[in-house]
Structure formats: C-alpha cells, structure tokens
Amino acid sequence: MPSLKTFDLFISHAWDYNAEYYRLVEILNAAPNFKWRNYSVPRHDPLAGGAQLSEQLRNQVRPVNAVLILAGMYVNHREWIQHEIDLAKSYTKPLIGVFPRGQERAPLQVTTSVNAMVRWNTASIVTAIRQHAL
Numbered sequence: 001m002p003s004l005k006t007f008d009l010f011i012s013h014a015w016d017y018n019a020e021y022y023r024l025v026e027i028l029n030a031a032p033n034f035k036w037r038n039y040s041v042p043r044h045d046p047l048a049g050g051a052q053l054s055e056q057l058r059n060q061v062r063p064v065n066a067v068l069i070l071a072g073m074y075v076n077h078r079e080w081i082q083h084e085i086d087l088a089k090s091y092t093k094p095l096i097g098v099f100p101r102g103q104e105r106a107p108l109q110v111t112t113s114v115n116a117m118v119r120w121n122t123a124s125i126v127t128a129i130r131q132h133a134l
Contacts, residue, residue, distance in 0.1 A: 072100035
C-alpha cells in the first residue's frame with residue numbers, strides 16, 4: 001500500500017473560544033487513513049505578541065498545504081481571522097471553511113473567501129482537504 005500524504009494545515013481560531021479548535025484537532029487526529037501536521041497557534045503554545053505576531057503568523061501559514069477557517073468565530077474575532085485569510089491568499093493557500101457543529105450560516109466574508117465550505121463532519125472535512133490542499 002502506498003504511503004499517505006501528510007497534510008500541513010493551519011487552523012484559524014480564537015483562543016477565547018478554543019473548544020471548537022480542539023474538537024477539530026481531535027476529528028482530524030481520529031480520521032482514518034489521514035495524516036497531518038498542525039501548524040496552528042494553540043493557546044498552550046502561543047506566539048509572542050505585539051508587532052512580531054504578524055510576522056510569526058506569516059511563518060506559520062507560509063509552509064502549509066491549506067488553511068482551515070472555523071466560520072463561527074469570524075464575527076467576534078474578525079480582525080485576526082481576516083488577517084489570517086489575507087495571509088493565506090497572499091501565499092495562494094487554499095482556504096477551507098468549516099461550519100461549526102449545528103450552524104447553518106457563515107459570515108459572508110468567510111464564504112466568499114474560501115475554496116470550499118464544509119459541514120462539521122469528518123468525511124466532509126477530510127475530503128475537502130484532499131481535494132483542495134496543495
């Protein structure tokens with residue numbers, strides 16, 4: 001059997017509402033026949049703040065195969081999440097929007113920026129990553 005591609009992913013999220021981020025990490029870790037590396041910036045391993053943060057985020061996004069956007073957090077954290085969307089676009093990284101569990105709608109700024117919007121479902125998320133990731 002051929003070896004699986006390992007996807008390098010950045011998950012855009014807000015530390016104040018990181019439960020969805022950790023649930024998404026669990027989903028990806030448990031997905032069958034799926035390997036990935038996490039380039040995100042979790043609360044337990046933060047980057048330096050201030051002026052350095054933008055450059056550090058660039059370094060996190062630059063090497064990835066795709067950026068996942070948790071659509072439910074955009075409204076309350078639009079400044080940083082929009083910055084991460086803009087970074088991904090500047091590097092021509094595919095963007096995959098993920099509806100939070102049970103949510104039917106996503107902000108227009110997210111839906112018009114992403115290559116795909118998927119429901120909170122392991123198969124949908126993994127399929128979108130395989131289809132759109134570099």
